[in-house]
Amino acid sequence: MHSFDSNDFSYDNYRRLLTFLDNEYEIFSxxxxxxxxxxxxDVPRFVILRHDVEFSVKGALALARIEHELGIKSTFFFLQTSDYNCFDRHEAERIREIISLGHDVGLHYDASLFEDMKxxxxxxxxLQIKLFxxxxxxxxxxxxSHMPMRSGKAFSIDGVIDTYDPLYLRDIKYISDSNQVWRENISTKGLxxxxxxxxxxxxxxxxDDGLSIFEISLAEAFEKFQKHHTNALKYNSMVKVGLKNRAVKDNEFKKRYFSSN
Known part of the structure; x- marks a missing residue:
């Protein structure tokens, strides 16, 4: 039996957790x-493995790669209203790699935002599902649902599973690692x-190093700052070059869009 430490949130311990689960259960997406x-x-022993991607597509890809190494497939739920952008080129490439590894993807929606925006x-x-x-x-x-306790209004869509349906929340044991605080006994014996x-x-x-949730958040914020800073420098450089060639570019634009065939 592969033992793991419920207080260790390193990728090495993640591998130990998954290896234990894979040996003891059938793992479903x-x-x-x-x-x-x-x-x-009717399946006697199983785990449905899911990931709600809150802040980092890069972090999601790291989990997806580990699972792929172990022959495990899961479902990654992505927000379209987070501070990451699923449709940014780099983030989209990461999501496409997750899909290419055989994983399933779903919608992580913010019901409270829908309510606030009326x-x-x-x-x-x-519409978010169709776009994705x-x-x-x-x-x-x-x-x-993202943080479902914030919104009292539940809704369903035909042909799409709600992960908080009673089947998956009441009939099947629900366990989460939210904020690095297990709400259940996550030891091998407890599972x-x-x-x-x-x-x-x-x-x-x-x-990778089993950082605290606070340290992970700070590292993610700093990485995003660096990305935006680099993009700002690239944009400013592009603007300077563009202004020098403005007349030429304007003429090219007019030829493409306004010239008669």
Whole structure:
């Protein structure tokens, strides 16, 4: 039996956790859960493995690569209203790599934001799903609410699993690592008390050196600052070059868009 330390949030310990789970349970993604439906309860021992990506697509990719090394597939739920941008070139390339590794992707939506903006949550979520499916050429099988305790209004979309449906929250044991605070006994012995588990692991919980959640947040903020600073310098340089060639570029633009055939 592979033992792991519930207080260690390093990638090495993440590997130990997954190896233990893989030896003791059948591991499903929510794509598998979609295929099985309620019949999933007929499987005697399983873990549905899910990731709500809160801050870092880079961190999500790190988990995806580790799981791929171990032959494990899971579902990564991405926010379209976070401080990362799924459709930024670099972030999109990372998401596409996650998909290429065989993982499933889903929508992580912010219901409280929908309420604050006074938009229809069903319409908004459907549009976000459609955009994600179109941009990444995938089928979204499930959606996950961001911090569901902040919003009292639940909603559903036909043909899309809600990860907080009673089937996955009541009939199956739900365990999460939110903010590096396990709400259950996550020891090997504690896990084995449950036959069917819905396991939520966040990308901002784990790191190479097992940093605290505060240290991970600071490192992520600094990396994003560096990225924006570099982009600002590139943009300023591009503007200077563009101004020098403005007349030429204006003429080229007019020829492309206004010249008659």
């Amino acid at each position: 929510f794509k598998d859960a979609y295929r099985l439906g309620a019949k999933i309860l 938009v229809d949550p069903v319409v908004a979520a459907k 499916e179109c941009f990444f050429n995938v089928k979204v099988h499930a959606m996950s 084995l008390e449950h036959q069917q588990i819905h396991l939520l692991l966040h990308e901002n919980t784990w790191s």
